[in-house]
């Protein structure tokens with residue numbers, strides 16, 4: 001850190017230059033403003049609490065729980081609307097609920113269409 005007026009070297013945090021008596025605060029502010037923000041350290045996570053990345057083991061556990069018929073639905077609702085649930089887990093659960101809802105709707109449409117086709121093949125409507 002150097003004085004803007006006379007170029008003398010200043011001790012860290014000095015308010016006035018020892019050489020010419022000029023205020024150093026303006027220089028400090030200008031330096032801070034022009035300084036680039038520190039890049040995040042690799043591996044360091046600086047997000048909101050509750051949004052930490054999930055580990056591979058946690059994903060495996062979640063996917064294994066999805067195999068269990070009734071428990072999976074209960075867990076998806078708990079994770080989707082629970083208060084202190086990890087954000088990634090929450091979003092995973094919401095995505096799973098949406099996908100399974102689409103799956104149910106599609107299976108209803110297909111089974112309805114299939115019943116119609118089968119009915120027509122066997123002449124049920126004549």
Ligand SMILES: [Zn+2]
Pocket residue numbers: 003004005006007008017018019020021022
């Ligand atoms: Zn000076």
